[in-house]
Amino acid sequence: MFTCAVALFVFMGFGWMAADTKLPAADADNGGLFLPKGFGAFVVADSLKGQARHIAVNSNGDIYVKARDHYANDGYGNVALRDTNGDGRADVITPFGKYDGQTYGTAMRVHDGYLYFSSELMVYRMKLKHGQLVPDSKLDTIIIDNPPYHEHQTKPIAFDNKGHIFVGWGAGSNAGQVNNRQPGSPGIGSPGSADNGNPWLKDHGGIWMFDANKTNQHQADGVKYATGLRSIVALDWDAKSKSLYTINHGRDDFRLLWPNLYTPWESALQPAEEFFKVQQGLDGGWPYYYYDPIKNKKLLNPEFGGDKIKEGDGAKLTQPLIGFPAHFAPNDLLFYKGKQFPDHYKNGAFVAFHGATDRAPYPQAGYIIVFVPFKDGRPSGPWEVFADGFARVDPIVNVSNAVYRPMGLAEGPDGSLYVSDTEKGRIWRIIYTGDKKTFGPAQLAAMETRKQTASNIKTPDEIKDNLFKDMPATSVVYSTYCVACHQNDGKGDGKRFPPLVQSEWVNYNKTRLIKVILNGLKGPVKVKGLSYNEVMPAHGSFLSDKQVAEVLTYIKSNFNNIPDIVTPADVSAVRKMADKQIHQHED
Numbered sequence: 001m002f003t004c005a006v007a008l009f010v011f012m013g014f015g016w017m018a019a020d021t022k023l024p025a026a027d028a029d030n031g032g033l034f035l036p037k038g039f040g041a042f043v044v045a046d047s048l049k050g051q052a053r054h055i056a057v058n059s060n061g062d063i064y065v066k067a068r069d070h071y072a073n074d075g076y077g078n079v080a081l082r083d084t085n086g087d088g089r090a091d092v093i094t095p096f097g098k099y100d101g102q103t104y105g106t107a108m109r110v111h112d113g114y115l116y117f118s119s120e121l122m123v124y125r126m127k128l129k130h131g132q133l134v135p136d137s138k139l140d141t142i143i144i145d146n147p148p149y150h151e152h153q154t155k156p157i158a159f160d161n162k163g164h165i166f167v168g169w170g171a172g173s174n175a176g177q178v179n180n181r182q183p184g185s186p187g188i189g190s191p192g193s194a195d196n197g198n199p200w201l202k203d204h205g206g207i208w209m210f211d212a213n214k215t216n217q218h219q220a221d222g223v224k225y226a227t228g229l230r231s232i233v234a235l236d237w238d239a240k241s242k243s244l245y246t247i248n249h250g251r252d253d254f255r256l257l258w259p260n261l262y263t264p265w266e267s268a269l270q271p272a273e274e275f276f277k278v279q280q281g282l283d284g285g286w287p288y289y290y291y292d293p294i295k296n297k298k299l300l301n302p303e304f305g306g307d308k309i310k311e312g313d314g315a316k317l318t319q320p321l322i323g324f325p326a327h328f329a330p331n332d333l334l335f336y337k338g339k340q341f342p343d344h345y346k347n348g349a350f351v352a353f354h355g356a357t358d359r360a361p362y363p364q365a366g367y368i369i370v371f372v373p374f375k376d377g378r379p380s381g382p383w384e385v386f387a388d389g390f391a392r393v394d395p396i397v398n399v400s401n402a403v404y405r406p407m408g409l410a411e412g413p414d415g416s417l418y419v420s421d422t423e424k425g426r427i428w429r430i431i432y433t434g435d436k437k438t439f440g441p442a443q444l445a446a447m448e449t450r451k452q453t454a455s456n457i458k459t460p461d462e463i464k465d466n467l468f469k470d471m472p473a474t475s476v477v478y479s480t481y482c483v484a485c486h487q488n489d490g491k492g493d494g495k496r497f498p499p500l501v502q503s504e505w506v507n508y509n510k511t512r513l514i515k516v517i518l519n520g521l522k523g524p525v526k527v528k529g530l531s532y533n534e535v536m537p538a539h540g541s542f543l544s545d546k547q548v549a550e551v552l553t554y555i556k557s558n559f560n561n562i563p564d565i566v567t568p569a570d571v572s573a574v575r576k577m578a579d580k581q582i583h584q585h586e587d
Helices: 005-014 264-269 442-453 476-486 510-519 545-556 568-586
Strands: 041-044 054-056 063-066 080-083 092-096 108-111 115-120 122-127 140-144 155-160 162-170 208-212 223-227 234-236 243-248 273-278 289-292 297-300 320-322 331-335 349-353 369-374 386-387 406-411 417-421 429-434 525-527 530-532
Touching: 054 417, 063 108, 063 115, 063 406, 108 155, 155 234, 162 234, 223 273, 234 349, 243 297, 243 331, 349 406, 369 406, 386 442, 476 545, 510 545, 510 568, 545 568
Parallel strands: 054 108, 054 406, 234 331, 331 406
Antiparallel strands: 041 429, 054 063, 063 080, 080 092, 108 115, 115 122, 122 140, 155 162, 162 208, 208 223, 234 243, 243 273, 273 320, 289 297, 331 349, 349 369, 369 386, 406 417, 417 429, 525 530
8 A cells, every 4th residue: 555655756756647558458357357359357456445436537547436435444535546657557546535424425526627526415526736646635515415314315426518517316215105115105295296296306316407616505506407316326428419317226125015016026127227318307207107117118106006007197207218127226327438449339328237136036137337329319229238247146146245346437548448346446447459440249249148148137037037936935024025135145235234144133132123123223323343324114014923023033043143033922012112102202
């Protein structure tokens, strides 16, 4: 690890490191990636302490990383990387930038001589100086959001050619329910009703436009540019069409919340991740509608009376350019402007799919980079698999099994494509060394085969690809209500949802554990030394004492926990205790 002082010495001794026109050699295994013929890849940096969210590459090849975990990164929110010997690998790695942030903070972009980055609540920038790796300029606060922290609060950013910055404002809700992620809970408001709309849409669930150069702006200082977008992480401006684009994360938990309406297979395939061309005034339809990628139409969400058939006024809403497969988790978007890659990729869009957590009992899906060819501001062909192999396992039964998960995309000054990973803090650089004149369908054939056959990409067969079909009977309650978050192996997803494996919350206080199931839990909480801040919904209103006892006995008797039995009488006693406390409070 080099310090800032060493980085300054490198600059003074060797001068500014301009981008080399000669490409470094790819790793023998392409850094573990599968790519179209003629492409190669190598690992630029590995095991960054703070892991990685979005990344940016400056005009001299310096790399800037938004850290996923400030605490693990010595309290810093960013990382700067430089290659001083021209081998393509970063040998100067310097953390910098101390500001409040948790694991959702996302943005890292270079724009107009500044480095812009975000936490969950703020968008910051620092002035970059010619040849200087770590900026020492003052930290400007550009956008200020109001606490508290909630899920989907990512703050991705993009810039147009008129001095504006666009900022995504995710909604801290799955489907706009009265009680978030609670089975059967109705949605708030009604479609098309301005007077009785969902409260999340007032100041969340959309994109706001601000002055890119003005400091200390609050949401009220901006313009509400688009609405009806649940969770926005992928956001980019296409200079060719002079338009803003985003890919919206579709809602989750059809099976968990509406088990009498959706089968596990239907829940795995619904709803689509929607790729939008964002014109001012766009309404994506959330939380009232979702996009069915099979029927290619907007349908009414069950929280608002939907039954998989009712369309309501969905046809009047902005329709997506593409409905990507469900739960792929689109986390970055980049329009390619470089000249290194074949002409096929010019002005097209690369998308980083972070990977699903909500496809059980089928293989988790996504964990890939895809490419969408573009012409005249719209897709000109079907989406293609560009890079696969990040997860390193097949099938991906639980999200925690995936070794790497692609997150951020950046284009280097020579047209290389950089990809960051959230799990191990790895960064790849993808290069093209083949013959651009002969690039065509033959070079893409193997990737098209992967699209149709790989378990993390293809549409699963309802019977053959059910990973639980040959397993012995387990907890019905767990497989219906718990597996989407805590996963089949009980390890959670590593950041959002905590593990049940050898958990102190499972093993040492039976009463507290029962209360969590009955009443839910709102973070932040610590589990096995790590902090989690998602909402655990209350299950007491729809699970019987027998069902609660069944699932807790299953959890305590598995996942390397201390075996124990929870009885319906145990659950009933805790319920009565809670009811008594409520009545005493009312009195």
